[in-house]
Amino acid sequence: MNDLKPIDRLTEMPDDILSFILSFLSIRDSVKARILSRRWRYICPFMLNLDFDLHTVLRINYKARYSNGDSDISWEDKSKFVTGVDQFLELYNGQKLLSLRVCFCLGNEHTGYVDRWIRFAIIMKTEKLDLEFSVSPES
Amino acid sequence: MSSSLEKNMLILRSSDGEEFIVPEVVAVMSKAIKNMVEDECASNTIPVPNVDANILAMVIEFCKKHDESEAEAASDLKTFDSEFVNRGQEALYDLITAANFRDVKELLDALCQNVAEMIKGKSVHHIRIQFLGYQLFEILTSNFIWNIWCDRDFD
Structure with a gap:
């Protein structure tokens, strides 16, 4: 588990956690974060x-x-x-x-x-x- | 269970078998543990699967501080929180996982906000370096749909 790269660790978080993280961001920043990976693209911030x-x-x-x-x-x-x-x-x-x-x-x-x-x-x-x-x- | 255990204390056992004696008021800051205690399906020892001793100790430290400092100035607690979440990404993700599964809302808030701070105001380029290191190319092409939002950041 520990030799996974940070992005893998972040990306394996449940959808609602990722949404929650994005909800602290402005619209622009949340979009930038969603560019990080395929999975994130479909994560929608709770806004x-x-x-x-x-x-x-x-x-x-x-x-x-x-x-x-x-x-x-x-x-x-x-x-x-x-x-x-x-x-x-x-x-x-x-x-x-x-x-x-x-x-x-x-x-x-x-x-x-x-x-x-x-x-x-x-x-x-x-x-x-x-x-x-x-x-x-x-x- | 241990009869010497003081009243209102619970034992939390980490996934690797280490036991922590914790006041009940602190333990029930985890909603998952609170439900177990209320349903009386918990003996004195509560197993906390998927959370190792190292992470469990951190979670307990956080909950203790938040329990003690209810009367304290909110700004002190804020300072504590920001120092607490200032950790490497590995520990951060382990803590988020633990806070999520055990349902410790205040901790989850502080941790997720901290990850958001790592993203806030940064260019796409910097976010990538922060979270990805070198895996850039696949991501660039796979997300062309968003480029309208971000081309200014490549300036």
């Missing part, structure tokens, strides 16, 4: 509140990046954001969700994504759904 915005998904600080106020989020960042949220929700297998918040500048071209997220919120019986289609400077 009752999901919050997707410029910072939690792309780790962009709005003020630092868009300080002059008139710049738009790049097409590339928008595409990363919607794909990232989609991926996260696709592999989300929690039982219940208290709140889902998406705060990002999304337009008509993203209706397909937004519809999917709303459907997800309904399926998860989410109590609070918060969609803001602009990037607020506070985020």
Whole structure:
């Protein structure tokens, strides 16, 4: 048992322990941890509140990046954001969700994504759904 | 069982046969042991399978401290916890396994939070080095699905 590598020891933990460990992390950090191994990819953190915005998904600080106020989020960042949220929700297998918040500048071209997220919120019986289609400077 | 055993004391026997005399209030911080005691299916000696003496001693140390320090300042306990969980990964995983099977919630919280701290704020690259050492390539390709989330970390 002792000559197993640390990753094997960590990975042999029961799913609920791995979920519990991930639940102490931010969304971004939990995703990074899930890259560690095949097994971890499908481990879902116990997170009752999901919050997707410029910072939690792309780790962009709005003020630092868009300080002059008139710049738009790049097409590339928008595409990363919607794909990232989609991926996260696709592999989300929690039982219940208290709140889902998406705060990002999304337009008509993203209706397909937004519809999917709303459907997800309904399926998860989410109590609070918060969609803001602009990037607020506070985020 | 040993008639000299004081009241309200229990004997815990590790998987490798070592016995620890522990106050009942400390032992029942393990919910699994608490259930056994409440169901009266425990004699004075309670076997703790899958947990060796080394790990069991650590678990008891943790529970004793938490039992004693209920009145103490929460910050002292926090300091104790952070020192307690500051161990090599091997011991950490053994302790998590023990805390999970024996259902010692406070210990499990402290340990899992500590593993999370090892991940927190680190780049994918650093997490890999920390937990994997060299087994990088298979993992890179097997998890391409998440790359959107992480490419900034390769900066």
